Structure formats: C-alpha cells, structure tokens
Amino acid sequence: MALNIINPGLSTSIQDLGRPGYFHLGIPIGGAMDRFSMRVANMLVGNSEDAAGLEAVFMGPEIEFTSDTAIAVTGADIPVMIDGVEAPSWTALAVSKGQKLSFGFLKTGARIYIAVAGGITTPEALGSRSTYPIGALGGIEGRNIAAGDALPTGSAGAVTIGASVPSTMHRMPATPAILRMVKGLYWHRLTEASGQQFLADEWKVAPEADRMGYRFRGGKTLEFVDREQPFGAGSDPSNIVDGCYSYGSIQVPGGTEPIVLHRDAVSGGGYFTLGAIISADMDYIGQLQPHTPVKFEAVSMDEALSARQERHKLLDAIRSELS
Amino acid sequence: MSDIQSPLPGTFYFTPSPGEPAFKSAGESVSEGDVIGLIEVMKTFIEVKATAAGTFDSYVIDNEQPVQAGQVIAKLK
Numbered sequence: 208m209a210l211n212i213i214n215p216g217l218s219t220s221i222q223d224l225g226r227p228g229y230f231h232l233g234i235p236i237g238g239a240m241d242r243f244s245m246r247v248a249n250m251l252v253g254n255s256e257d258a259a260g261l262e263a264v265f266m267g268p269e270i271e272f273t274s275d276t277a278i279a280v281t282g283a284d285i286p287v288m289i290d291g292v293e294a295p296s297w298t299a300l301a302v303s304k305g306q307k308l309s310f311g312f313l314k315t316g317a318r319i320y321i322a323v324a325g326g327i328t329t330p331e332a333l334g335s336r337s338t339y340p341i342g343a344l345g346g347i348e349g350r351n352i353a354a355g356d357a358l359p360t361g362s363a364g365a366v367t368i369g370a371s372v373p374s375t376m377h378r379m380p381a382t383p384a385i386l387r388m389v390k391g392l393y394w395h396r397l398t399e400a401s402g403q404q405f406l407a408d409e410w411k412v413a414p415e416a417d418r419m420g421y422r423f424r425g426g427k428t429l430e431f432v433d434r435e436q437p438f439g440a441g442s443d444p445s446n447i448v449d450g451c452y453s454y455g456s457i458q459v460p461g462g463t464e465p466i467v468l469h470r471d472a473v474s475g476g477g478y479f480t481l482g483a484i485i486s487a488d489m490d491y492i493g494q495l496q497p498h499t500p501v502k503f504e505a506v507s508m509d510e511a512l513s514a515r516q517e518r519h520k521l522l523d524a525i526r527s528e529l530s
Numbered sequence: 531m532s533d534i535q536s537p538l539p540g541t542f543y544f545t546p547s548p549g550e551p552a553f554k555s556a557g558e559s560v561s562e563g564d565v566i567g568l569i570e571v572m573k574t575f576i577e578v579k580a581t582a583a584g585t586f587d588s589y590v591i592d593n594e595q596p597v598q599a600g601q602v603i604a605k606l607k
Binding site: 217218264265266311312313314317414415416417496497498 | 535537538539540541570571572573574576596598599600
C-alpha cells in the first residue's frame, strides 16, 4: 500500500511527534506543529499516536490510494473530498484503491493532518520520521513531499470506520488567539511600562511565520532598561551573550517583532527572550493563519502546568470516546 | 463572468516585482494557467493561475493586501 502524491500542495511534510533529545546538538525537536491534531488523526485510524502522517499547510495535497485503506483528516477546517465528494473531517474514512483525496479552500486554522491506517513508513532519522528540510533529516530523503512520490505505509490495525471526534473535543485557537506565556530570565531587560505594553498590545501573525518560528508584528517597539553592554554580547539592547533557547521561547530581535520559536527552531543564539509560550498553547500557534490577531497573556508556572494537565485530560477523554 | 480565487492565505501582489506593470490589465485575454498574481507566505511566493479562459476585467484586491484562502482576487469577463 502506498500514497501516490499527485499534487503536493505547499510544503506538505511527513511528521510524527518529533525527535526530542538532540536539541543540545542543534537538531530541533521537529514533529507536527499541532501535535494534538496529529495524535487524534492517528487514534482515528487505529495507529499508535506517534505514527507518521502528513502535515499540510494552508492548502491540501492531492493523493491517490494504491489499495483499500482508512484515513482521517484533522486540524484546520477545510473541505475534505474523496473523488470530488465532500467527506467529514475528524472521522475515520474508508477509501478504495484508485480513489483520490483532495481539498477545497481553507476556512479556519492553518495546518491539516492526514493519517493513514498503518502510518507512513519512510525510514527514521534519529528516531523519528519527521521532516527537517534544512538539516535534510527524515521525510523523503530529508525533503518535503513532491509530485510523483509514492509514500510507503505500514500494516493497518483495527479501524472503526465512521468513528469520529465531536467538535466540542477539537482544540483550535480563539480570535484573537490568546497565547499564554511564562516570563523568562530576561524579562527584567524591559522597562515596566514596556512589559505591560507588550501584554496589552494586539499583534498580528506575519506572513513569513513558518515551522521554525512564528513572527508577530503590529505592537509597540520594546523599551529596554539602560545597561552597560556585557562583554561578548552584540551592540543592540536586545542582544545577550549567546544563550540556549527553549521550544516556545519568544525572542524579539531589535525589540520590534516577537518570534515564537517552534518545532524546527534553532537551539541558541544572541537575542534575549521574553519568556516562553506554555506547552499547552504551542499547538494553537500551528493553527494560526497570516494576519490573525494575537494577544500574549502572562501566567504563572502553576497555571502553565494545570493547562498542560487539562490538555492531557482532553486527550484521555478522546481515547475513551474512541475505544 | 468568472472569478479567480486565492488558493491560500497570505499577502497578495498583482505585479511580478515592485514598479513593474500588473500581470494583467482590463481587456487582456486570459488563458487557463496564466499567472494572475502572487501570494507571499512562509517566505515563499506562490503563483495564482487562472482556472478558466476569458477576458480580464479587474483586480478586486489592492496590491500588497492580506488575502484569505478562497477570497476572490480578480474577475474575468
């Protein structure tokens, strides 16, 4: 069984839950930008949640199936078509040999997840099939999918065709999207007024936002507390002596446009970071279209951990719903 | 009359590069597959192509404006 790629769409990539453990060597964690949706797509087709599927962004690919199988599409709201007939998303769908999957125009959200029974079984690189094109790791020979590719799939487990996850159990950002953050080591570099302004301003997703980082613009330029530049730091007030970045760090080069580092981000550098987006809200960022309004909200570590627990509980509830 | 829709969200451009004339002007004939504009997203420019033949009428979105997927960007006569 294979997935024949007729039209790859835009930057459609093979992703699983990522390759944690190498960030200290500069290899990003990778994996689905909206891991919640990737997990649920896999659950629907009877895969382990860390099986590899496809992540498509802003527009769908066109795919032909070489044998009868089951698929599920989750994530962004976009019409799903099987041989031109609309089919439900967040649902286990039976597809026959020779049938084609395609998509209409994206409505809300940004990233679509396509799971196939048995998962995509391209070779693993450093323990994951996730595609990291800049490092030529994972995916198909280290790249995104292309027209003419035949993606191999594994043996399917038990699938309940028609099983679906109700919309009350989907998890998509509000408008404006509220991104919760925990203030970090360098927050003190901002004046008190500037810190308050950053949290009060409405920002908009910049069109260049991608898997490495989500850039935002439209808020006021940050104001820094005066200091003597430390030895080894660059000359800009937003520079630091090089340090580590975490997944979700918010860096603001030049104090103008915040960038949230996402799954394919660099692991360190010389810009200060305001703090980090909480893990429970990172999936939301993967679903933000360009020009979407966003606000940052500071929360405590306890609130961040309870948000993570809530997300785990929702995944548990979906597992029960589908079992 | 037929509409050309943006295939994806981003920033719309109706010229190939700054200062150049628009891809199409009113009254010009359009063949299926002709480039009508560009959408910038994720540091990439994606060509928007005509899905039907006809005569170009007008752009309905200004240059360098945000667009949504499925939004009409130009009209054919």
